[in-house]
Amino acid sequence: MPQISAVIIAFNEENNIERCLKSLQGVVDEIVVLDSFSKDRTEEICKKYNVSFYQHAFDGHIQQKNRAITYAKFPHVLSLDSDEALDENLRKSILDIKNNFNKDGYYMNRLTNYCGHWIKHCGWYPDKKMRLWDSRKGSWTGINPHDKYELTEGDGNAGYLKGDILHYSYYSVDDHYKQVEYFTNIASKAFYDNKKKAPAFKLIVNPMAKFIDHYFLKLGFLDGKAGYLVSKISAYATYLKYKKLRALYANAK
Secondary structure: OOOEEEEEEEOOOOOOHHHHHHHHOOOOOEEEEEEOOOOOOHHHHHHOOOOEEEEOOOOOHHHHHHHHHOOOOOOEEEEEEOOEEEOHHHHHHHHHHOOOOOOOEEEEEEEEEEOOEEEOOOOOOOOOEEEEEEHHHEEEEEEOOEEEEEEOOHHHHEEEEEEEEEEEEEOOHHHHHHHHHHHHHHHHHHHHHOOOOOOOOHHHHHHHHHHHHHHHHOOHHHHHHHHHHHHHHHHHHHHHHHHHHHHHHHHHO
């Protein structure tokens, strides 16, 4: 039976981290938290749960998550964000496969709570994520802030677990807008570094396409007001990302 290290990155997560840690109790054999020098009670809360607590300056989601794995004692790693937790079905699924860990990695669904509402549409569910794997057989990749874990040999030897990661994303609409501002700063810089272009038409076409996709094609209207807000703000984030990318190119001239 392999032992599993849970690995979490954190920054100022006193409102979320305890829920995350509680959900891991009795499931994993070690919990590692890599913190980016939080200014709140994150470290204090972690120490209540016998966590291996480390700190390193944040230099990107992908970089920080790959770094966090290096602190794990065991090669089999379960990765969660601080604002996530395992539901009971997923806890059971992980315990079951510990007796027969025969895949390189395992996917699971993520269900997001948005301002008190569970979002079942908008392209937000099922939000399939690979979060449990043999760390010798893959790494975090993607374009910040949108990281993803990829197995070296692809998905040929990947499994799927029943149950959900519960994602407590935003407690208010203001929180969502603040996160959009933060994430679009990172995303536009990553696009610029990768020489991705931003023609003017993308400021109009891409946000419209994003709203239509989330609200209509992916049935966001079935999530009521929350679905409308998710779709609208997602469209705004797309606009803002390309606006900031165009500004980076303009400033470089």
